[in-house]
Amino acid sequence: MTIDLGRGLMLRNPVMTASGTFGYGEEYTDFVDLAKLGGIIVKGTTLHPREGNPYPRMAETPSGMLNCVGLQNKGVQYFIDSIYPRIKDFDTNVLLNLSGSTLEDYVTGAEMVDVLDKIPAIELNVSCPNVKQGGMAFGVTTAGISQVVSEVRKVYHKHLMVKLSPNVTNIAEIALAAEASGADSVSLINTLMGMAIDAEKRKPKLSVITGGLSGACVKPVALRMVWQVAKAVKIPVVGLGGISNATDAVEFMLAGASAIEIGTANFIDPAVSAKVADGMKAYCERHGFEKVADLTGALDS
Amino acid sequence: MKQITDFILVEKNDYGRSVLLRLRSDRALPEIQPGQFVQVRVDGSPSTYLRRPISIHDVDFQHNEIALLVQQVGEGTKHLAVAETGDVINMVLPLGNGFSIPEKGEKCLLVGGGIGIAPLFYFAKVLVENDIRPTLLLGGKTKSDIIRLADYQQLGDTFVTTEDGSLGEKGFVTMHSLWQKEVFDKIYVCGPKPMMKAVAKLAAEKNVWCEVSLENLMACGLGACLCCVEDTVDGHMCVCKEGPVFNTRRLKW
Structure with a gap:
């Protein structure tokens, strides 16, 4: 079931948990044996602490949800001092999702995380739709992504995964720019920018009006984008967006993903990630795949 | 666990x-x-x-x-x-975290508004098991909102307000005559936010310790998604994990 994503990032199986949906892993240990997962990607972290956006930050939508949390976190230094010591010995890969408002923030944050022995990779978040500056701004143009990825690459020596925004015209171009700038892998998709309105009150449901859409409803869009990107790049693609069960996960692998992330489904079934890992193994046995890695791109089209 | x-x-x-x-x-x-x-x-x-x-x-x-x-x-x-x-x-x-259990001998008032009376039943039961007989003040829009009144009455002295006056005293819980007659050591509140804020204000005026139970919109319930935050003196806190019960001194109300 092992997956080699390159530059030292080896996963026990293709299943990881998506940033912002699994806390720091500790919140889920009553439900999931973390040793059953390929990795966990912890909450989006920025160089400086952020209080995030005001409440309300969430609106349920048909088979999905919008959020505008806005990267609430205590900053990289707090992560290093107070959180890392608690989670570094988890029996799974712990990846940090790193975000920023400026190029300097990304570079300084990456330098600080580079020295943490037990963090084998960062997922560079250039696609958060909920912060005013930076965030998605870097991720929606080839120039922006080339700049941030190449600068971070200079200081970060481990596996550099770049999380892509779906809020673009041509995601394959963005992925190619990330690859050319030194990314070891790309993960996609981050949330789709959306909006919800309370008609009775004639008010937006979210405090900052727009937010990121996630959950089962985004799966067809995510699957299509993973397929497009996997055809375009040579580096591994990590697929996410609405994966709720092992069948969904297999579909992403067939579309070209080398690994997958589970996000919003963790809210609905806190034990889902381990179930997906078991279910993928069962699929491989049932269909005669010796290695789960052989599912990648095995779409019969 | x-x-x-x-x-x-x-x-x-x-x-x-x-x-x-x-x-x-x-x-x-x-x-x-x-x-x-x-x-x-x-x-x-x-x-x-x-x-x-x-x-x-x-x-x-x-x-x-x-x-x-x-x-x-x-x-x-x-x-x-x-x-x-x-x-x-x-x-x-x-x-989440529940209500703090008071010390023996402390006089406790449990205030529920609307469906906010729900958690006070189990709370009152646990208090009785701990030899503390609470006082309950239940408020609703109308008589039919005061559900299981007889069962609450078994657990402590129970007072009622309704906005239409169909049961108990007419008005909001904060207007009940009980507030003039009795002094409490601890006040616990669950109900709509405006009602909880009004009771919290009353408690603050009387300099009485007060806990409220919040119900912000949430997704995960585990402290992972950070959607259900409330403004506190320590910054944005998750109602699902740090709460739902908060001491009112911690809230920026």
């Missing part, structure tokens, strides 16, 4: 806008503090995609039973209200 468990709906009582659901599992219940809540998987329909946080109304450890008092306000609670006995309902429990 938290668990994800299938419960069977064994009994359902209709109270107009609200239903009382008794749910049983074949698994031993974890330790449950009064004021903690469950996340209910309603039915997985597109309009009830996320779990619904519901306060724990009562617990029967001997029979592995949890009781929920559910008012129909949105899609989720409406779907729950039409569940039938024998239906399987999946719940994650217990979540």
